[in-house]
Amino acid sequence: MLVEPYLFFEGCCEEALNFYTQSLGAEITFMMYFKDSPEPEACPDGSQNKVMHANLRIGDTSIMASDGRCEGSTDFQGFALSLLPETEEEARRMFTALLEGGEAVMPLEKTFWSPLFGMVKDRFGMLWMINMLDPNCPEG
Secondary structure: OOOOOEEEOOOOHHHHHHHHHHHHOOEEEEEEEHHHOOOHHHOOOOOOOOEEEEEEEEOOEEEEEEOOOOOOOOOOOOOOEEEOOOOHHHHHHHHHHHHOOOEEEEEEEOOOOOOOEEEEEOOOOOEEEEEOOOOOOOOO
């Protein structure tokens, strides 16, 4: 069984997914707009061109996403998405790319558990952890 995150961007889903394709090399594998729904009552007022459902693939992971109720403000709290780059170069590239328009919560630096670890809240309010695996640690 898989557990896949479902993120609600409340009006900026397509922009966020496009940002992740550019910054992380993600791939949008499916996108459906509210206007494409066979049930018009499922469409919040004024949201015909907003994302009803999308799938995003980052590496081997799928993330589902939507504009939700299109209420205009995301409230991602109590969790983070963790990226596990294999190289220092990849870790730095991801951190820098996600930082565009966002804020560094913890700078990318060596820790006792990782050669490079950092946290970024991106411009959509999503918290990301960049956690390079330690090649000397069997558990990663």
